[in-house]
Amino acid sequence: FFRFTSNFCILPFMAMMLSSRTLAHPLRQLCRKCTAASFSSSSCFFAASPAVDFKDFMSRLENAVTFQQAQAVWKEFGGSARGLSVDVINLYLKKQADDVLATPKDRLQKISSLFEASKDLFEEAGVTPNLATYTILAFVLRELKIDSAAARESVEYIASGVNTLVARALSSIPKEELPIQGPALVSHCINWLRENLQQEPDLTLYYTAVKLLAPALSPAWLARMVAEARKAHKVEGEVNRDLFRKLYLVLLQKLYITGHSRRFLLFLRTVLELGLLPLPAHIVNCSLHLSSLREPRRTKVLFEAFTLADVKPTLPMFEHLLRSQAALKEVELAENTFKSMLTQGISPSVVAYTALMKAHCARGRQEDLRRTLDLYAEMRERCTSPPTASCEPHLLALRAASRLGRKLPKKGSSKLPAPSSDPNTAASPQASLAKPVGKKAQDETKNASSATAQPPTSSSALSETKPSQGPTKGKASENSGASPSKAKQAGQPSGKSQGAPAPGPKGGNPKSGGAQKARDTHPKKAARPPLTPEGAKWRVRVLSDLKQDGHRLMWFLRS
Numbered sequence: 373f374f375r376f377t378s379n380f381c382i383l384p385f386m387a388m389m390l391s392s393r394t395l396a397h398p399l400r401q402l403c404r405k406c407t408a409a410s411f412s413s414s415s416c417f418f419a420a421s422p423a424v425d426f427k428d429f430m431s432r433l434e435n436a437v438t439f440q441q442a443q444a445v446w447k448e449f450g451g452s453a454r455g456l457s458v459d460v461i462n463l464y465l466k467k468q469a470d471d472v473l474a475t476p477k478d479r480l481q482k483i484s485s486l487f488e489a490s491k492d493l494f495e496e497a498g499v500t501p502n503l504a505t506y507t508i509l510a511f512v513l514r515e516l517k518i519d520s521a522a523a524r525e526s527v528e529y530i531a532s533g534v535n536t537l538v539a540r541a542l543s544s545i546p547k548e549e550l551p552i553q554g555p556a557l558v559s560h561c562i563n564w565l566r567e568n569l570q571q572e573p574d575l576t577l578y579y580t581a582v583k584l585l586a587p588a589l590s591p592a593w594l595a596r597m598v599a600e601a602r603k604a605h606k607v608e609g610e611v612n613r614d615l616f617r618k619l620y621l622v623l624l625q626k627l628y629i630t631g632h633s634r635r636f637l638l639f640l641r642t643v644l645e646l647g648l649l650p651l652p653a654h655i656v657n658c659s660l661h662l663s664s665l666r667e668p669r670r671t672k673v674l675f676e677a678f679t680l681a682d683v684k685p686t687l688p689m690f691e692h693l694l695r696s697q698a699a700l701k702e703v704e705l706a707e708n709t710f711k712s713m714l715t716q717g718i719s720p721s722v723v724a725y726t727a728l729m730k731a732h733c734a735r736g737r738q739e740d741l742r743r744t745l746d747l748y749a750e751m752r753e754r755c756t757s758p759p760t761a762s763c764e765p766h767l768l769a770l771r772a773a774s775r776l777g778r779k780l781p782k783k784g785s786s787k788l789p790a791p792s793s794d795p796n797t798a799a800s801p802q803a804s805l806a807k808p809v810g811k812k813a814q815d816e817t818k819n820a821s822s823a824t825a826q827p828p829t830s831s832s833a834l835s836e837t838k839p840s841q842g843p844t845k846g847k848a849s850e851n852s853g854a855s856p857s858k859a860k861q862a863g864q865p866s867g868k869s870q871g872a873p874a875p876g877p878k879g880g881n882p883k884s885g886g887a888q889k890a891r892d893t894h895p896k897k898a899a900r901p902p903l904t905p906e907g908a909k910w911r912v913r914v915l916s917d918l919k920q921d922g923h924r925l926m927w928f929l930r931s
Contacts, residue, residue, distance in 0.1 A: 433463060439471035453497040461493050462504050469512050479516055480523070486512065487526050503537060503564070506530050510568035527569060534561055535576045542584040550588040558585070558597075572604035575615040582622050591626050591635070598623055607646050617648040624655055633662045640674075649681035656683055660692035668696035672705075687718050694727035698734065706731045722765065725751040729768045736775070744772040745910055752917065763923040766914055770930060773910035774903065 429449045436442035442464060453461060468489065472482040487509065494501055510530055513523055538561050545553050558581040565573045578601040582594055598619050607616050620643050627636040640659050656678050663671045675693050679685060690713045697706040706728050713720060729747050732740035748769040903911065919927040
């Protein structure tokens with residue numbers, strides 16, 4: 373001890389002498405030798421200390437039969453866990469757990485001391501427990517068949533530790549291997565908890581797994597985890613309800629991103645039935661958006677449910693509601709929604725104006741057309757940014773201006789020729805059923821129908837004899853049913869210049885009889901009435917706005 377202290381006391385003096393320039397070279401070498409000797413003696417002392425002799429400590433700790441022997445070895449080598457690894461601490465805890473199982477007296481007290489010792493040792497060592505640590509602690513609880521209510525703190529300590537391990541392990545897995553290793557790790561921890569603690573995993577474990585694995589896995593796996601959580605736990609209490617709400621929020625966001633709109637609305641209905649409210653603003657907007665596209669009749673119900681859950685209505689919520697009402701042609705409801713939006717101090721956007729204009733245009737009355745043009749003018753005045761992204765409001769205004777003050781036929785209606793009054797052509801259903809069904813009868817009915825539909829022409833007469841070979845010149849003969857010899861006697865040309873060629877197939881030569889027949893059976897559409905002066909003024913205004921907003925192609929097509 374005197375040698376060790378003297379060496380350490382002389383060290384500063386030797387350093388000062390080495391730094392001085394007045395000392396000679398031999399003296400400096402002697403000081404260097406003494407300094408080296410002092411460091412060698414101190415290293416020998418630390419080598420002989422019990423904290424550094426790790427092999428002897430491990431061998432004696434492993435050979436200890438009882439916990440008292442292990443405790444004596446632990447105290448002999450310092451009694452501190454500072455700098456030790458997790459495996460050494462687990463070995464010491466294993467000896468203590470065997471002592472708890474061997475002695476039947478005061479088991480609860482020994483279990484509490486075991487858990488307290490594990491907490492103190494890991495805090496002192498500065499390391500975190502692993503799954504082997506929790507396996508030792510859970511093995512003691514399982515072998516002693518202690519009720520979870522009696523050792524509630526111990527069970528919660530193990531469960532929270534396993535949740536922490538799962539979170540740390542999932543965050544350390546690379547992104548490329550996460551879709552494979554992540555579900556395997558979660559299932560292994562869930563099975564471990566069921567086997568060792570005889571209870572279902574905590575909701576925190578499910579939420580941690582779903583939250584960390586949501587970007588890498590499919591919505592089907594997330595939905596299965598949520599279903600398992602619903603089976604294992606009840607939606608009761610503030611803590612459980614909050615965790616279930618977070619679980620469903622992660623699932624809904626994943627479904628919306630991946631485009632599973634039907635399943636999104638299905639799980640949203642479950643959230644509303646369970647009362648897991650309030651929902652964040654982006655989930656509310658997503659639900660109303662998908663409902664306006666898929667189930668427009670339920671959009672009003674969702675809107676009212678969100679407002680009853682203390683969700684403040686926003687502009688996107690009103691926009692989605694107006695879209696759904698426009699799709700259902702509910703003009704009065706859309707007007708009421710628009711007025712309520714104005715009364716709440718929300719200034720309507722281009723999307724809201726467009727949805728209301730679409731609702732009025734869909735009904736198509738004259739007052740609706742005027743209301744559409746008024747809404748367009750109001751949109752141009754109140755909206756600061758022009759609708760440069762879409763030209764839909766311009767097209768709706770052009771449609772309203774073109775139909776303003778004009779009585780147009782409904783879409784799909786056309787004036788067909790009146791039915792013939794000839795009793796030979798109009799056959800009753802009883803007569804058609806009484807006709808024979810043979811091939812010859814079918815040919816006869818076919819010829820009769822073609823003869824009654826159109827008077828005989830030169831082309832039909834030629835089709836019965838022989839089709840012409842060359843192009844047609846001159847007009848057809850009035851006596852089309854006469855033979856070529858009679859036509860020659862009447863002073864009319866015969867042969868190649870006799871009349872029009874035989875009727876070709878439908879859509880063939882426009883000079884053929886098939887095209888002539890098609891023109892005769894399909895009458896021309898009636899010309900539309902001209903624009904009214906008011907409609908013409910609106911059309912010029914909307915076209916100028918269309919060009920000004922940058923939609924030059926649409927302006928060129930519409931003008």
